[in-house]
Amino acid sequence: xxxxxxxxxxxxxxxxxxxxxxxxxxxxxxxxxxxxxxxxxxxxxxxxxxxxxxxxxxxxxxxxxxxxxxxxxxxxxxxxxx
Numbered sequence: 001x002x003x004x005x006x007x008x009x010x011x012x013x014x015x016x017x018x019x020x021x022x023x024x025x026x027x028x029x030x031x032x033x034x035x036x037x038x039x040x041x042x043x044x045x046x047x048x049x050x051x052x053x054x055x056x057x058x059x060x061x062x063x064x065x066x067x068x069x070x071x072x073x074x075x076x077x078x079x080x081x082x
Contacts, residue, residue, distance in 0.1 A: 012040075013040045014035045014036070015035075015040065015041050015043065016035060016042075017034045017036050017042045018046055020054075021034070021036060021042050021051070021054070022034075022056075023056040024036070024053075024055050025055040026053055026055060038053045039051075039053055
């Protein structure tokens with residue numbers, strides 16, 4: 001790491017990471033304090049749910065199957081063909 005990058009984290013506007021950021025690949029440890037190298041205020045990224053920069057957490061995708069009435073489906077399909 002370059003010397004000017006070191007000063008950027010310790011003396012700049014960067015805030016220490018929250019506990020939800022532990023394990024992320026974007027965490028930089030500087031003078032025994034961990035900082036996010038992508039975002040200056042990491043706690044704000046977790047406020048609304050999942051951080052979009054997080055490399056260690058994946059969003060949950062729920063797939064919901066909708067049951068379609070076969071009679072209505074056939075009527076819809078036949079009306080499209082006309």
